[in-house]
Amino acid sequence: MDNYVRLVQYYETDKMGIVHHSNYIRWFEEARIFCMEKLGFSYKEMEDRGVMLPVTEVSSKYKSSTKYGDKVKIEVRVEKISSAILEFSYVIKDFTSEEVRVLGSSKHCFVDLDFKLVNIKKIMPDFYEKCRNSYN
């Protein structure tokens, strides 16, 4: 699968001169939306159809820092899907040197617009299959 590519923005840095660690959590979001699109699903359409994917867990290991002007690529993939949950993993690397910057993961549940849990296997079987096949 193609990787998600991204430039580091100036406003994402902090006074240490490097990207503030909280921003990588946002990049994970960009990357998993990209990943879903590569699988043929738009997260926007999913929400328009009444299904949201809130984050229930996130973790991040910072191996080396990124700086303003850097270009990174994010390797993102589905690690697991069930009728109730979805998990992604992320590897952020420098685009050129491929040095690892950040390792991360996120877990999500499927809810309707009232935040009630829904069974994704039943209401979006096509999405469930595509995700499952992406790692099987």
Next chain:
Amino acid sequence: MDNYVRLVQYYETDKMGIVHHSNYIRWFEEARIFCMEKLGFSYKEMEDRGVMLPVTEVSSKYKSSTKYGDKVKIEVRVEKISSAILEFSYVIKDFTSEEVRVLGSSKHCFVDLDFKLVNIKKIMPDFYEKCRNSYN
């Protein structure tokens, strides 16, 4: 009126070592919500009652910078209210030295939850009067 007091957060700085200019726009928001509360109105309740106050204009002049660890006070007041619009002004000063950091202003319209313009004088006359009396 009391001023809004705030500490500068680490994550609000950028690689210049000072607060990124975009964050002052967010502090203006904190300050005007504080201002409305001082006038006896909660912006949260206003939205719960179906009225939103989107920003139509904002401007900001940066006189000197703030740094991590600084404490600032924001002098905020209503500059104008009509049935259709609301304007605030902001002066951000160092809490101790009172040196001016940022001057700003924002303009807002009143809309319902479908973003249709509403007449605030008619639907919330108490709010309209309180705002008007605050600068008359």
Next chain:
Amino acid sequence: MDNYVRLVQYYETDKMGIVHHSNYIRWFEEARIFCMEKLGFSYKEMEDRGVMLPVTEVSSKYKSSTKYGDKVKIEVRVEKISSAILEFSYVIKDFTSEEVRVLGSSKHCFVDLDFKLVNIKKIMPDFYEKCRNSYN
């Protein structure tokens, strides 16, 4: 000149369901860095050479809102350069419909790494000329 193109990120929205107005100030930054690169100068290199471009003024008029999933283009250009200051203007439009979303402007001064004003015409004459020629 090419326009700067950008997707709206999920984390840039707020509870009104639209992009929070403070984020457009960050997009302006992305756009002017893009503009400088189109003129042949990297802002990163400028800072590496010891010149910073802090914002002294910013203003923004919000004509219509953008939503998650929208694609926008930002028309950005140099409005004025002198030995002491630099001004940019911005027009954010929907990429497809070309409907105007936001109009903005920013003013900047040139400083060294100690925030002392520098004469850009003297220390980076090539940059000064390129900016000047871009609107003359």
Next chain:
Amino acid sequence: MDNYVRLVQYYETDKMGIVHHSNYIRWFEEARIFCMEKLGFSYKEMEDRGVMLPVTEVSSKYKSSTKYGDKVKIEVRVEKISSAILEFSYVIKDFTSEEVRVLGSSKHCFVDLDFKLVNIKKIMPDFYEKCRNSYN
């Protein structure tokens, strides 16, 4: 130890109507700086003395959501300190109901301004002891 108390800001929400998950990572930062101050150390002074505390790991479990207008308290404490690393844990609760919102942890190393590892036990023995005694 006192808890860190905080209001949810409007600009921290996203289109789901709840606080965007990335912002809790920023609240952790606010809370650990508060924790260090309660132990008698200012993180600002630590950086002024040439020691920085970059994040090497962060994790977060989202138990329930927070909304604009909510008031939260964050229970924060040092979980471990050695000459090389520092760990904090965080429990974010609703201020009134005490319902748990988020559980988190962060790991940090000690570096100088060139990002070289330093031995905190040697260079700031007072800080090391205070942290150690806070959980022993």
